[in-house]
Amino acid sequence: LMGRREALRAVHFPKDGEELKRARYRLAFSELYLIQCGLLLIKKQSQQTRLGIRHQPNGKLVKAVLSGLPFTLTHDQQQAWQEIYRDMERTVPMRRLVQGDVGSGKTVIAMLALVKTVASGWQGAMMAPTEILAAQHYENLSAKLAPLGIRVGYLSGHLTPRERREMHEAIARHEVDIVIGTHALIQDDVHFARLGLVITDEQHRFGIAQRAALEKKGAHVPDVLVMTATPIPRTMTLTVYGDLDVSLIRELPPGRQPIRTFVRRPDRRPLIYQYVRSQIEAGRQAYVVCPLIEMNEESDLPSAEEVYDELRYGIFRGIPCGLVHGKLAPAEKERVMQDFYADKIKLLVSTTVIEVGVNVPNASIMVIEHAERFGLAQLHQLRGRIGRGSYASYCILVSEGKTENARERLRIMATVSDGFKLAEEDLRLRGPGQFFGSMQHGLPDLKIARVPEDIAILLEAHKAAEATLTSQGDLDFIRPILVLQYKERFQHIMEN
Template sequence: IGSRRERLFSRLGVQTAGDLLLLMPREYRRYVFVPIGTLRAGETAAVSGMVKKISLHPMKRGGSFISAHVADASGSISVLWFNQPYVLDRIAEGGWFIIEGRVREGRNGKYLEPVAYEEVDEEEGGFLLGRAGAGIIRPVYPLVEGLSQKMVARSVSLAMERLLPKLDEHMPPEILKARALPDIRSAFALVHAPENADDAELGRKRLAFDELMLFSLAVLARKKKRQKVENRFRIMETALVRERIMKRIPFALTAAQERVIGEIKRDLAAPHYMNRLLQGDVGTGKTVVAFYAMLLTVAAGRQAAVLAPTEILAQQHYAVLSELLKGSKVRVECLTSAVRGERRRSALEAAASGEAGIVVGTHAILEKKVVFKSLALAVMDEQHRFGVMQRRRLREKSGGDIHTLLMTATPIPRTLALTLYGDLDLSLLDEYPPGRAQTDTRLVPAGRENEMWMFARKRAEKGERVYVVVPLIEESEKLDVAAAVTLHRELSSGVFADLPVGLVHGRVNSAEKEKTMARFRSGAVPIIVSTVVIEVGLDVPEATVMVVMNAERYGLSQLHQLRGRIGRGRKRSFLFLVPGAEDDTARQRLRVLTETRDGFKVAEEDFRLRGMGEFFGAKQHGRSEFVVADLTRDYDMLAEARETAERIIENDPGLKKSEHQGLRHRLLEVFGARLPLVDVG
């Protein structure tokens, strides 16, 4: 296709001929072709003809129009584009085009005002004309500047001609039959050259099931492999250790916390390493569960590391653990970029000698200079902020595999969690500690913002804390800062004129941010305006009011997490959602938060409304593994694929049976070195 076109296709994610097969149409357009000679004024129709002549004409009152003379065997018609001079560069005389539009009657006879057009080969144009009167469905592919539909469609067609005859079926026939899915060659043909919309969807479903199934097999195979690695750190709990740990926890554990601790204890003592994801709604007590696991590890003479995504959270974990362990022999150290000089040197020595039983930090823990004597447990808070490489680097510091406990306050629908994190065991904290205050969530009607601000002021005057959150504008950090600075100035000179108001935004350095947050925690600054999503896990029990401006810009799950930053003490708390625009759909979506505090119900609704990328934050958690599958649209299929993969891996972990050889080869093609099949079974 040439080097220039190759570069253009690479911008669509197409590197190989096989990628062309997986370039899914973004939509399908249905045409009913009419011979030009039979067109009637007033009808909307599609024609297939050759451009005989095309020219640009000025209009008396300004602007211009393009006139093209288009003909087929039955007649000809003028096609007029008004104020679209760029069309002249896209349509050439002698080219064959499909043109759809409204037939109008002008002074010089009938003309076609187009709404869509597409260049095709003359052979194809003639074929389409021959099917006049019949509805024809055509794929519409994604494009970049420099590529036309004709180029892409032709390239896809060539790839199909060359590759489909060589494509062997990899899915066992009984699996396809049970779901009435077509074979792989037919699936690609249905997607790229469907007879109707149902055909196109059937082909897409087969390819989507393929992706979901292969991904599920890959993560389950990885899990099987890990279960075969012998646990060097089998940690057993004794009655004495249990007694000592419970003395360090100043409150009774909930039944959910006891259940999850039981799951973790079994993991630590098992023949293979723990690799567990702990999901817990905001405020359900994940930190205490992790603390229990850390103390079990230290009691066995080993070390634990806690990895937090931000300095503020790392410092908070360090403060909480230090308080819980005050007066004990367990030494806790903190390693972040802000820890320097003698304190840093001392922390590094303590980690290397084993004197520090627990080391808390940010990515700084992963630096080569940080050495552990006997690291056995890694706890990762808000695990979706960390990639596979970070987890691997922590394992390397132990000279082999270690126990891993990943924690998240992002409620992930169960089927989704089982698939995306299928190589992990899942634990769920679904119970709140007694005594935690209720948080009221209110959608602020237009025109009543002043009442809200006066309410917030009264709470601040009583010694409580108020968060004011301004959403991120991804396209421009300057706009983020400007929005926060403007609101901060308005509030400081207006309703909060005699109260200190803090300001945190993307251009505030970490030291200044920590200083502001420390003053907020102490009460010296009772109100804070921030563009930063208040970090998950940030604990200020006196914070009882949060105002979220332009709340419709957030996903429901993000807002639910923000809600968890207040109501952490015993006082009733209030979340005010202020929409930035009068949009009934947005208000209806936000109303979900006023009706439930169940994070998993919120997550299911958020996922249903916003889809996969938006649910996690597209930049933060894009799943490049899925080219065809849409996890919102294919949610039910996701569960089927997972269950099918589980049955296969359970009976044939290495995919060595003859009926699974096709799957094995396809998995190795897709995942390559990332797939541990060669070591399994």
Template sequence: MRRPDILNPLFAEVEMLDGVGPKLKKPLDRLGLERVRDVAYHLPERFVTRRLVDNLDEAGEGEQIVVRLTPTEHRSSRNQRGPYRVLAQDAVGNVLALTYFGRASYTAKKQLPVGETRWVAGKLERYGDMLQIVHPDHVLEEGGAGLQRLCEPVYSLAEGLTQPKVASLVAQAITLLPELPEWIEPSQLERAGWPSWSGALKLAHRAENVSARDRLAYDELLANSLALMLVRADNRARKGRALVGDGGLRGKLQLPFPLTGAQQRSIGEIEGDMAQEAPMLRLLQGDVGAGKTVVALEAMLVAVEAGAQAAMLAPTELLARQHFETLRAMARPTGVEIALLTGRDKGRARESILMGLLDGSIDIVVGTHAIFQDSVAYKDLGLIVIDEQHRFGVAQRLMLAKKGRRAPHTLAMTATPIPRTLTLANYGEMDVSRLDELPPGRQAIDTRVVGQDRLVDVVEGIGRHIGGGQQAYWVCPMVREAEGQSDDIAAAEARYAALKERFGDTVVLVHGQLAPEMKDAAMARFASGEAKLLVATTVIEVGVDVPAATLMVIEQAERFGLAQLHQLRGRVGRGSEKSVCLLLRGEQLSETGRARLALMRETQDGFSIAEEDLELRGGGELLGTRQSGDTPFRIADLEQIQRLLPAAHDDARLLVERDGGLSSTRGEAAQILLYLLERDYGVQLLRGG
């Protein structure tokens, strides 16, 4: 679709802004700020509100202030790495130290000459008996521009960018905003008290403005809902194929346990959808261990019984390999040919799989994004199963859908229990099936919260556990300690080194930065029982199934979201033996962190945990958003999603139903919306009835 001319300033390259050259473009690219629109939407993370004081007696420790000072002395540290201090006096003679570290001392020498008055902005702190401001935010000459920056935005940065530089670029981008025709009904704008689109963007950069932020969040939620609904309408309009199986293959399945009522209900819903010509678009939500893979296999065998092929897409090679092994074991009595295809497959092995998919001798393929590359063709792809759906964009999903001669049916799965509001946000175009009961015989996992001060006891317990022939996981929140991070943040590589020194080669390490061959080798040793202790990051959150592992240690557990803790805990308790999960908490535990860990100890219902996680985090704490369903929004926070999404969803439905997919009869506003939807969601959307 051709871009409406009014949008051209927004989509200009960021280099058109003054001061942006090759050097500055690199950090801007790291922040995803490639065009003027991206810069305008780079909203402040927070605002610093300062108070203008006549002297330090009026200010409190920890307060952000602006105060007039006169430097009296410069003091260098004897230690090269020590602080550089400028002593200064306020109007009544109170003494304050302006403290600098590193190269910033050169700036201090220039900005703060002795005897010349300056206005200084920063956070007032105490160091011993002396008041100080460390690295002042601003030092301005008498009467200088921006003398009283009482409310200032704080933006996220990348190396090579500063707050003043980003603020300057934002100010330029804001001046280029066009006045777009309004797509929200005037009565709704008036009722909500919202500004125009451009007005909202300008306000959102100046101060904490709920009305402006709500307007922009609503726009984002409306666009997301429209895209999902138009994709659904497009899917229903496409010519599909009814797939009805005779049950011959499914009757031969070798299942590890009888189907639960929830599984039977979900299979029935999926069969009913696949029996229609309109392509199925269904989400299967299941808690840890609820048996989603069995339901997916039943659905794929329906396709094979009907003479078609099926493909299962997984986000990681580790998960793809796990699915492949599980499906092959269960389907062995059926004689169905199942293949694995990942980006690592090369040469003759890859060519053999590609030929089997093309001639139909391969019935089911499991793999990563490699299964929808241009070189991969299918004889008759009838069903797509997408695991961990939220990790794939709409465009990626449709690339695979185009592999079918006719529109294939689609079953998406997620192992993360998602609050209903976020389900609507992420999967609003899909029908939903829920696996809300566990197979018989699954034991509850004994969950305990243990202080970091008992680390030695935990390590000794691990020794007894693996010494008795059992297996265990040890999960850390990061791969290695980052420069400048505090020592209490557990790093997998350091923990692995310490545990290996204690327990020898029975310890293996897995994290996302390892080469695939090393990950596979470590996982193979652990799965076979040769290795007894697996140290890992959250790469094992899903797709790892070792029934003999009965102990899970999660270090710095308060740093994880509740839903992610629930997923990690679900790696144990998969066999008949009693399992234990130890949540190692740090010394500094907030009330929210304490409540999270207490909830993990009290319940194992993933759906309840997901809803409670959303409540505990609220709108202001976005940590762990991905763990509760991967919200696709850069503006709308969790509180706004809960509050504004239902209305945005209803308004989107009205637009689609009233205008038959936002036809051109709605004028310029509709054309702008259509262009933005097509560009941002990467799909060609309907323009007519």
């Protein structure tokens, strides 16, 4: 590699194209190499310097849960489960990411892992990003596991001080086997008696530091399982989740209805909403998603508030409608979502707050206003809110599609339903900056390297970082550089 000083000069004042290329390679390589060293060091420290928990082989309890499922696991689910339980049976702490498309059945795998830790005499914790998602996980797991004698607890910011105190005491005394909760799980006053497994759902909503805080809740190093429904191209998982092993679930479980997606111009809105009303009258529920919360002087787009008023006083008069957006007080947002979940609200007007969300099998239709304002990954996440029951489901993208890029994006959305293919297309259309930015909470920003264009450099850097970590001398040399370069970004690498 060219020297650093020489590369910095050459990248600004190159003698020729060849020198510029070599200089850029040198700088991009060192940037990616340092990030890979940081991520691999996190992995090495959790796996090698601290002894993990060795879970027992799958016994009666796990078999009882598997045989009680109303369906057979898909091939991908079986593969992911096999990778997880083998990890859990080793003394090296598990650090695994389960990446599955919307509705691919990751929760079942999480449940099996939680049951396995309980069967081995440990406690499990599962952290979800929203109250409503945590509550839903709690209801589902309680219904399935309570009959087997497994005690499931719930912890959130909405509990009264007394309820919270009682739950904290139950967790500390091992009177609860599995705790489902929100960020409340990582508060200082939560102490587990025997924490054996930590699961975080929708990982991109939590930074590395939050994940680490939950891992430190027990006296032993727990196994860690991370789940995300945000498909990331395979080559990028190295950069975003370089400290984790990856399991993929691509198949959808049998019985899931395909979602038919249509692109329509705004002049078709009366017909679209007439159709939505007929679906609601047939017993279904519907979402309407808008890009803005309230009126905005710089934009002529109708806001969620305006659309809500227009619909409930207009074509949906007499039908229970609800409005949910990020500026609502959490308790109000929770109440509206709960009413929609309970079928008291038939039409929910929303911003993207429903992107990570509730499972409402009865919701079979979604209208996305000004769909050109959303990226492909976000549209796919939104669309994943429907098609969860046994009813035919429809997603209608309303857009004028003025630019070629917007038209292309919506055309792809209407024809491709595989989230992994969409992620590749999203990367191609939007460029890595935006895509990468939304994925890497807690990771350092890239200044010169470009993913995915620099994938070849990334793979070289990954190999070099692996070699560095096998040599104590190289590791001692690189550690202070990581501290200088990234400071608190990789702070918890340095804590041990």
